[in-house]
Amino acid sequence: MKSKTADRIATGVFVAIAIIIVSILVGLFSYILINGFKHISWEFLTTPSSNIRAGGGIRDQLFNSFYILLITMIIAVPLGVGGGIYMAEYAKPGKITDTIRSCIEVLASLPSIVIGMFGLLVFVNVTGWGYTILGGALALTVFNLPVIVRVSEDSIRTVPRDLKEASLALGITHWHTIKTVLLPSAFPSILTGIILAAGRVFGEAAALLFTAGLSTPRLDYANWNPFSEQSPLNIFRPAETLAVHIWSVNTQGLIPDVEAVSNGSAAVLVISVLLFNLLARWIGSIITKKMTATK
Amino acid sequence: MSAPTLTRQVFDIRDLNLWYGDHHALKNINFPINKKEVTAIIGPSGCGKSTFIKTLNLMINMVPSVKMTGEINFNGQNILGEKMDLVELRKHVGMVFQKGNPFPQSIYDNVAYGPRVHGIKKKKHLDELVIKSLMDVALWEEVKDRLTAPALGLSGGQQQRLCIARALATKPDVLLMDEPTSALDPISTLKIEELILELKEKYTIVIVTHNMQQASRVSNKTAFFLMGELIELDSTSTIFSNPNDSRTEGYITGRFG
Numbered sequence: 001m002k003s004k005t006a007d008r009i010a011t012g013v014f015v016a017i018a019i020i021i022v023s024i025l026v027g028l029f030s031y032i033l034i035n036g037f038k039h040i041s042w043e044f045l046t047t048p049s050s051n052i053r054a055g056g057g058i059r060d061q062l063f064n065s066f067y068i069l070l071i072t073m074i075i076a077v078p079l080g081v082g083g084g085i086y087m088a089e090y091a092k093p094g095k096i097t098d099t100i101r102s103c104i105e106v107l108a109s110l111p112s113i114v115i116g117m118f119g120l121l122v123f124v125n126v127t128g129w130g131y132t133i134l135g136g137a138l139a140l141t142v143f144n145l146p147v148i149v150r151v152s153e154d155s156i157r158t159v160p161r162d163l164k165e166a167s168l169a170l171g172i173t174h175w176h177t178i179k180t181v182l183l184p185s186a187f188p189s190i191l192t193g194i195i196l197a198a199g200r201v202f203g204e205a206a207a208l209l210f211t212a213g214l215s216t217p218r219l220d221y222a223n224w225n226p227f228s229e230q231s232p233l234n235i236f237r238p239a240e241t242l243a244v245h246i247w248s249v250n251t252q253g254l255i256p257d258v259e260a261v262s263n264g265s266a267a268v269l270v271i272s273v274l275l276f277n278l279l280a281r282w283i284g285s286i287i288t289k290k291m292t293a294t295k
Numbered sequence: 296m297s298a299p300t301l302t303r304q305v306f307d308i309r310d311l312n313l314w315y316g317d318h319h320a321l322k323n324i325n326f327p328i329n330k331k332e333v334t335a336i337i338g339p340s341g342c343g344k345s346t347f348i349k350t351l352n353l354m355i356n357m358v359p360s361v362k363m364t365g366e367i368n369f370n371g372q373n374i375l376g377e378k379m380d381l382v383e384l385r386k387h388v389g390m391v392f393q394k395g396n397p398f399p400q401s402i403y404d405n406v407a408y409g410p411r412v413h414g415i416k417k418k419k420h421l422d423e424l425v426i427k428s429l430m431d432v433a434l435w436e437e438v439k440d441r442l443t444a445p446a447l448g449l450s451g452g453q454q455q456r457l458c459i460a461r462a463l464a465t466k467p468d469v470l471l472m473d474e475p476t477s478a479l480d481p482i483s484t485l486k487i488e489e490l491i492l493e494l495k496e497k498y499t500i501v502i503v504t505h506n507m508q509q510a511s512r513v514s515n516k517t518a519f520f521l522m523g524e525l526i527e528l529d530s531t532s533t534i535f536s537n538p539n540d541s542r543t544e545g546y547i548t549g550r551f552g
Contacts, residue, residue, distance in 0.1 A: 171385035
């Protein structure tokens with residue numbers, strides 16, 4: 001009787017915890033979406049922001065967010081996956097590997113504002129670039145790299161050992177085995193991890209405050225010359241992202257419609273991150289299905 | 296008369312000792328393996344039979360902390376010597392594992408994998424090799440209409456035969472089989488055994504097995520391992536009808552193991 005009662009109580013407690021988690025999530029989402037959705041319009045997404053007048057949009061901030069994300073990923077993915085391959089396949093167990101692993105873990109848990117300060121010191125001041133997209137992307141790389149290394153290492157480690165043995169036993173070299181057997185098998189989970197990391201980067205503000213800056217020059221979207229000041233593609237220009245924009249209009253905005261802009265931006269941000277997550281799952285499952293031919 | 300016997304040997308293992316850290320897993324193994332014969336290795340779990348077969352293509356090197364002494368001569372060359380080219384060795388000594396482990400690729404690509412890496416690029420040449428290898432393992436008729444289908448869609452027995460085809464496609468001299476049927480149903484097992492009998496016309500085969508009937512059905516020579524020692528190595532008929540050592544007799548009559 002006693003253990004049955006305990007079992008019932010345990011079930012009740014865990015169901016309650018699940019309900020709490022879900023309701024927090026649902027509450028948060030619906031608050032942001034209900035408040036923000038009415039401000040989202042095509043015009044909101046396609047007009048530049050305004051410093052003083054009402055009715056500004058988030059065109060440049062939205063573009064900056066995606067562009068910084070892209071640059072970050074171009075830098076972080078090769079480094080991160082390479083690091084993951086090293087940790088999974090080449091690092092010999094021992095003190096050095098343990099040290100590297102704890103460094104990665106510490107890096108992963110660094111507060112992003114600290115990374116922002118570090119970025120200000122190194123990518124803004126030491127390099128003399130000022131606030132730039134590249135500086136922001138490098139700061140985000142620091143923020144992102146440990147996650148990608150970790151995900152890649154874990155994904156490669158979970159590839160069945162059989163496959164690696166099969167390839168090596170055919171007289172295939174280690175590198176070729178990594179390239180043709182391990183990486184393709186690990187690819188779906190690496191990709192999922194990268195997209196999830198991208199979602200994190202997309203919503204990051206603190207690391208960008210002091211590296212990519214709080215302003216965006218007047219952009220001319222017809223100008224594709226990456227060295228021009230007005231070109232959106234220029235990586236040496238300051239760029240305010242969506243997350244930073246939310247922070248800045250709320251703390252120092254002079255516009256009368258602060259609430260509308262920040263609620264609308266928040267909703268766009270949340271929807272984008274949600275899309276990243278859904279995309280990650282969808283692509284991951286498609287690739288897995290394709291490769292294993294199982295249902 | 297000693298010269299011809301020497302050339303019949305593919306492997307000549309002398310005084311092989313192997314340690315996993317402090318654990319002495321193989322003790323003074325002396326083991327000649329003859330060309331175009333099937334040599335079966337039997338023994339209870341943990342006797343060192345899987346360890347032994349993995350030394351023949353040095354897959355054992357994947358285990359950290361392994362130490363070996365002695366000689367493993369393959370076609371006259373000691374593979375434990377310093378400058379052994381693992382890629383070259385494993386091209387000549389193929390291996391099939393306990394569980395079929397095809398790559399998550401198409402049937403065709405699985406078989407073509409080894410030859411491709413080893414430099415065969417011509418489509419026609421590859422096609423021939425794939426077809427021949429699949430025919431060798433009696434899988435061709437079953438898969439010829441779906442060569443581009445994923446290999447993981449095949450049944451367990453078909454997957455294992457595909458893995459044998461994959462190993463044969465690199466044209467090895469020796470085929471090592473580490474309990475190749477332990478994960479298969481009886482019918483698939485029978486097919487693999489028939490295959491082994493056919494393959495021994497062309498290849499030297501070393502097979503580790505838990506199943507003594509299997510050893511007696513497919514092999515010419517049988518070796519009995521116990522606690523890291525090679526207790527007895529003789530023709531299969533002698534081992535099963537009139538073993539020299541009482542421990543061999545005890546094992547094959549089912550008194551232990």
